[in-house]
Structures are given as C-alpha cells and as structure tokens.
Amino acid sequence: MKKRVSQRRQITRFRLGATDNGISRREDFLAGExxxxxxxxxxxxxxxxxxxxxxxxxxxxxxxxxxxxxxxxxxxxxxxxxxxxxxxxxxxxxxxxxxxxxxxxxxxxxxxxxxxxxxxxxxxxxxxxxxRKSSRFDVHDDDAQVTLPALAGLPDRLRESQKLFDSTGGVHAAGLFTRDGELLCLREDVGRHNAVDKVVGWALREGMLPLRGTILQVSGRASFELVQKAQLAGIPVLSAVSAPSSLAADLAEETGITLVGFSRGTSLNCYTHPQRIAA
Known part of the structure; x- marks a missing residue:
C-alpha cells in the first residue's frame, strides 16, 4: 500500500574542470510526483x-x-x-x-x-x-508571543528534519511549531501548498484546530494562498525563509496574522503584527 516518495534514476553528470572530461554516470534520487x-x-x-x-x-x-x-x-x-x-x-x-x-x-x-x-x-x-475563503477562526486576539531567538531558529529546525529533501533536494517543507520551538508536525511535498495542507490536515484529524499559539514555518516564500491556509487553520504566525508577496502581506494585516519573511537564522523581517515577537 505504501507509495514511493522518491525514485531512483540513472543520470549523466557533467562537471567543468574535472578529469575524464567531467562526464560520469551515477544514480540519483528524484522526489515522487x-x-x-x-x-x-x-x-x-x-x-x-x-x-x-x-x-x-x-x-x-x-x-x-x-x-x-x-x-x-x-x-x-x-x-x-x-x-x-x-x-x-x-x-x-x-x-x-x-x-x-x-x-x-x-x-x-x-x-x-x-x-x-x-x-x-x-x-x-x-x-x-x-x-477568498471565510475563516471560522479569528487570530486577532491570539496574544501568544515567541522570542526572537526561537523564531529565528525555526528554519534550521525545519531543515534538520527534512529527510526527503536530504535524498532528493526537490521538495518543499512545512513545519508546525509551538512558541517554544517544539516541532509538532512536519510534512514534505513537491508542492509547497500541499506540504501546508498535510500539516493542517494532520492537525484537523488530531482535533487541534484552531491552532492557537503556534507558528507555521515554511521552506519557501510566503504567498497569498499560504497566508489564507494559516488563517483558515487559526495559526497566528507564519514564517518563511524567502519573501512574501504584497497580497500575502495585505491579507496577513487584515486577518491578524504575524507574517515573517527572509528568516535566515540571524535576522528576519516582520511585515505585519510584530507585537507577537518578543525581542
């Protein structure tokens, strides 16, 4: 019943400045789709x-x-x-x-x-x-705070747990964390929206919605759709390692979500509702 999340494939590798003309045959792993x-x-x-x-x-x-x-x-x-x-x-x-x-x-x-x-x-x-979807959950009154070191450390915590990315280098990840940085759930997928849906679906089936006091850390950019998924799950903080879009920031501002981008371990940018970050 188990499906293959990755597949083996023989490839030809070309390298500049290497011996043997820089051409070799090897086996690689590709993320399943x-x-x-x-x-x-x-x-x-x-x-x-x-x-x-x-x-x-x-x-x-x-x-x-x-x-x-x-x-x-x-x-x-x-x-x-x-x-x-x-x-x-x-x-x-x-x-x-x-x-x-x-x-x-x-x-x-x-x-x-x-x-x-x-x-x-x-x-x-x-x-x-x-x-646009209407959420049953309002995060405006979610006053949970996360310390700056804990928030800035989430991308590394996420990356450490990405087993499929380690073997393929070709998937996105989404991780649900507590405000103390404890990993609750991590999912990987070729689609970043799928990775978030898998995390939210896990939480629904565990009876955890709304996800008050939690942080959603994603491996890519923060788009409108990811902010909306966080809103519909009642997640107050969305953090991304790359940039947010303008529409994502507009929606986060409107719905009360703290939106973080360019979170790289030593610095991060907060675009909306910074009061949840304890610096």
Missing part, C-alpha cells in the same frame, strides 16, 4: 499533483483550505478508491472523503476546475470571488 484525485462522496472535486505519502492528511487539509470543514467531526471517513495502473497494480491515487450530512458545500464545488498543479494551490479555482 503523482496525481491525486479528491472526491466528495462519489463526486470528483479536484485533482492535485503531489508527492505520495500522508494522503489522508493532504485531503483533510485541502478541505480545511477550501473552507468546507473546520472540525474533525465533519469529516466522517477517508478511504482509497479502486484504481489500477497499466500493470494492474493499485495506484492509491484516488481518495474519497465522506462528510457529515450537515456539511454545506460551497457553490463553487460544481464549478471547480479539475486540475491543480504542484506549484499552485488556488489555480484550479473557478472564479476570482472563490479565491
């Missing part, structure tokens, strides 16, 4: 490209990010559906979610474009109006 179809009951809802592994967390987090569920009781069950490849082997690339009967699906459900790439979490949305 396969489609995952997400179904609501028997109805197909979306297809996303992802790294296999933690698929149930991914689907649960995706449903939170779509504003469909926000508490574990609303998600009754998750299961793999039948699907085989050319060799007749189960693909485990279709997950069916059963929702509680009172869960109201958004109007955009029937209009959802069926494909979402691994580089974009909202490019499959059918309309501009559907991009």
């Amino acid at each position: 396969e489609p995952l179809e997400i179904r609501l009951g028997a109805q197909s809802f979306s297809v996303t490209m992802r790294t296999p592994g933690d698929d149930f967390d991914l689907v649960a987090g995706f449903l939170v990010s779509e504003g469909i569920v926000w508490e574990p009781g609303q998600l009754v069950s998750l299961r793999y559906c039948a699907g085989v490849d050319d060799a007749g082997q189960q693909t485990f690339n279709v997950v069916e979610s059963q929702l509680r009967p009172d869960v109201v699906l958004p109007d955009t459900t029937m209009e959802r474009h069926v494909y979402t790439s691994s580089s974009c979490g909202i490019c499959g949305t059918a309309s501009i109006d559907a991009v």
Whole structure:
C-alpha cells in the first residue's frame, strides 16, 4: 500500500574542470510526483499533483483550505478508491472523503476546475470571488508571543528534519511549531501548498484546530494562498525563509496574522503584527 516518495534514476553528470572530461554516470534520487484525485462522496472535486505519502492528511487539509470543514467531526471517513495502473497494480491515487450530512458545500464545488498543479494551490479555482475563503477562526486576539531567538531558529529546525529533501533536494517543507520551538508536525511535498495542507490536515484529524499559539514555518516564500491556509487553520504566525508577496502581506494585516519573511537564522523581517515577537 505504501507509495514511493522518491525514485531512483540513472543520470549523466557533467562537471567543468574535472578529469575524464567531467562526464560520469551515477544514480540519483528524484522526489515522487503523482496525481491525486479528491472526491466528495462519489463526486470528483479536484485533482492535485503531489508527492505520495500522508494522503489522508493532504485531503483533510485541502478541505480545511477550501473552507468546507473546520472540525474533525465533519469529516466522517477517508478511504482509497479502486484504481489500477497499466500493470494492474493499485495506484492509491484516488481518495474519497465522506462528510457529515450537515456539511454545506460551497457553490463553487460544481464549478471547480479539475486540475491543480504542484506549484499552485488556488489555480484550479473557478472564479476570482472563490479565491477568498471565510475563516471560522479569528487570530486577532491570539496574544501568544515567541522570542526572537526561537523564531529565528525555526528554519534550521525545519531543515534538520527534512529527510526527503536530504535524498532528493526537490521538495518543499512545512513545519508546525509551538512558541517554544517544539516541532509538532512536519510534512514534505513537491508542492509547497500541499506540504501546508498535510500539516493542517494532520492537525484537523488530531482535533487541534484552531491552532492557537503556534507558528507555521515554511521552506519557501510566503504567498497569498499560504497566508489564507494559516488563517483558515487559526495559526497566528507564519514564517518563511524567502519573501512574501504584497497580497500575502495585505491579507496577513487584515486577518491578524504575524507574517515573517527572509528568516535566515540571524535576522528576519516582520511585515505585519510584530507585537507577537518578543525581542
């Protein structure tokens, strides 16, 4: 049942200034990337490209990010559906979610474009109006503080736990931390939005939403979609090792999220709500 999160591949390596003309044959590891179809009951809802592994967390987090569920009781069950490849082997690339009967699906459900790439979490949305989601959680009154050394140290803590990145160098990571720097959950994926969804989905299934007093550390940049995912999960602090976008900063300011960028171990930039950082 376990899917391969990485694959071996023979490559030709070229090096300038090396002996033997700088050409050698070697084995390399590539991060796995396969489609995952997400179904609501028997109805197909979306297809996303992802790294296999933690698929149930991914689907649960995706449903939170779509504003469909926000508490574990609303998600009754998750299961793999039948699907085989050319060799007749189960693909485990279709997950069916059963929702509680009172869960109201958004109007955009029937209009959802069926494909979402691994580089974009909202490019499959059918309309501009559907991009913005309303959160059940308000983080404005979350007064949890994190010390500057603890916050600045999170990128290194994240990197130390990235086992898939160590072997492939080709995945993003998202880590959920306490304000004291304790790692609660880490997930890796070729899609940065998938990595965050896997973390949020894990938290939903553990009954931890809203994630008050926590910090979401991501390995790439801070985009609008990642700020929105943090908002929908009730996460008060989002920290990234790279830059935020202008729209990400606007949304963070509006929703009460402390947005940090260029966190590199010895310095960081805070773009919104700096009162949560104890310097």
